Amino acid sequence: MTLELLHKPSMAQLTSLGIGGNARVLAKVRDEAGLDELSRFVEREGSGLIAIGEGSNLLAGDGELNLALVQIACRSKAEALISGTRVLAPADMRLPGLLATLIKNGLSGMEGLAGIPGSVGGSVAMNAGSYGTDMQSSVKRVRLWTPSKGLFWKDTADLEWGYRHFSIGQNNGSEDDFFLVWEVEFELTRSTEEEVRGRIKNNFEKKKSTQPVTAKTAGCVFKNPEGYSAGRLLDEAGFKGKKIGGMGFSEMHANFLENKGNGTAAQALELMDQASEAVAEKFGVTLKPEVIILS
Template identity: 45%
Template sequence: MALKVAPGPKLSERTTLRLGGRARAEIVLASPEDAHGLADELARHDCRPFVLGWGSNLLAVDTDLDIAVVSLEAGGPEIVEQQACCDGRSGEKVFVRAGGGLMLPKLVNWAAKLGLSGLEGLAGIPGTVGGAVAMNAGSYGRETGELLTRVRLWDAKEGLRWIGPAQWSARYRSFAVDGVAPPWLVLEAEMALESASPEAVRAAVDANLARKKASQPVSAATCGCVFKNPEGHSTGKMLDELGFKGKSLGGMCFSPMHANFLVNEGRGTAKAALELIAKAREAVKGRFGVELELEVRVVR
């Protein structure tokens, strides 16, 4: 199937923070095999690829961008293999495959319905499977990278291929492919889950969702956590202590509910967001001697 090419969208209309200028084009891949023609299409538009799923965890500048938004059709999820557990536990190891464009909450709910355990800690994380892999998204003691067995990847140099754990490094909110510089695209991912009681898996998913709703501004126009948690520290607690909870600037604010969540109050700009972020980093460095590292991805 041929690639579909459309005019570039405004990222302010496609990101959860509601910020960002216009991309040069949008390229839609109906299947991973469509990636074979991606390099030629990017060269035609003289721009770099940028995969955009749900649009979470992004802070895009308000000027026009020299990117082509790459959108992936969902794909899956499906069970590809089942094996008896070999470590003495009951149940089975179940290998599942999901397309990079599949919404992560859909995968979590699908697994819960079938009684497949492993994804419960990812409940409530907005975004796609591809984005979860690329950021090694996680919460409540579980990270995406722990579950992965194979990833189908595309980059301009090597093209389309499957890679295994020996070829990547998954760290806290980071996923790097050995010998491959970004940009690269996650088109499919395979994960190892375990068979369990559907009732137990659903209960764990629901409990994690309730915890998030009680402590995070899940219904606000936010990009999620702005900063990573430095080892031994809680960024939210440090920012709260410094008075950043609810602090606003130019239509942007740190959430009154959780100080590490940046919120667009409806009239915010990327310039104001970046200025507020800089003020927070400076304050934390001055008080705690800690250099905050961004978790949100800035798109320029």
Template identity: 50%
Template sequence: MALERIARPSLAERTTLRLGGTAEVELVARDERDLDELGDFLMKEPLRPFVIGEGSNLLAPDTHLDVALIRTATPPGPERVEKVGDRLIVRCGGGQRLPGLLGWAQMAGLSGLEGLTGIPGSVGGAVAMNAGSYGTEIGDVVSRVRLWSPGQGLFWLDREQCDFGYRRFTPGIPMAKALIWQVELALTEGQPKQVRKTMQDNYDRKKATQPVTARSAGCIFKNPEGESAGMLLDKAGMKGARLGGMAFSDIHANFLINTGGGTSQDALELIDQGREKVKEQFGIILDMEVIIL
């Protein structure tokens, strides 16, 4: 199996905001053998590598970028690995879609991921951002992470070697940026009906308070310590604010949505407006949660 190469891929087609121009190339790794070819490519080509995952936390400019998008399409999973105490270790590829993992856990009656219900994206992306909601972060249940980098190849890091924080994951060893190839999670065995009920309750709650079906990238800003970015934006008058085809959601002010025909320029200007309004009224500078490519 050879590394798949897609010339000038559309970023708008690969991001949940449906915004962006094109990248120079997309490289799709499906097998461990593809990683050697990926490493050779990255060593030879003067392109900036970027692991795109499912594009659910990303704002891409409308222009062409000299970027090599990297996407993993690892074999089907998840799979049970072993029992450790009262936990079941589950392994899946970084390219596994997070909703697919949650659906599998629900059917298997495995608990620990219910708070992540309604979050899109890939498992690798969720770990890289330490995705979380309703008191759950994926870092809470990570047992091991298998990383790959051109210089070091594939290697496992135990939980103790990983540093998880608010919307961040940092390998606890000195190294360049790496690709998350596989993840092992320590989940608790429970009852499928109870896991399903908790997930459904969380989804219903999220659907009532967030624009989960809109073209968005999730929360635009991180919550400042002790504050809610959405509440600050709401009080600053940004809830429902529009510019071109972009708007801050009228359901949750910290969600930027593409109402149709939006551009990245519209999005960036609206983000700047929101940040400036919050700074003026509350003296707080909001930090981005969404990655600007």
């Protein structure tokens, strides 16, 4: 079976936040041949399909959710191929695993992404970033899949990138609204194993000292408004450590929601609403979610 269909998958098990009800269906693409079957699945489902990676930036609603999800989960172990300073990584490779490969090969350019969970594909789709760098900075080209075109490569310059934003820039009608990131080619610079390891270790330790990297979170809840730190605004509005039931803003960093045990989406969304209103009232600044809300 190259495309596995799971009915009523648990969103709590598919997301790092560990909350949410059951989606309607999850299509797991097991290999490249499964993409042919995926085309038929997309045709049957129509619009509204959602691609997910490791679920590290998702907040799923409670109860039964009318969601059709697609996930790349190849049977073969996800490994990167190295050619000089170029690195080819499959979308379902975890970003920490890619960084470990870069350490071994002494390749520099992505050290600022230390401590970011999730898959390579998901990190590109969100243009994940940290410590002054983001995915766009190192990506040379991306191999994409759409129902009408199949697999094809696009150079970084031909893609649309922004702050926690990525788009393949297609204008081919609704049938291509859905896309998958299948592979990513990175262009890095030569360094040494010791130097790359040192920079990654320093960045991770810095992040670990200020962010709840081992807790059940979905990363930053809100985007940083231009000229502001969302975490600082939330902290000054009194939301650091604020809880409702099993959900609460982190005591380490106010822009992280933690599932402290048996948390629900209703509690998370209520906290987000209260925080947004308080920041708008106190500072006149509108907070926009960085976490993707699925309901």
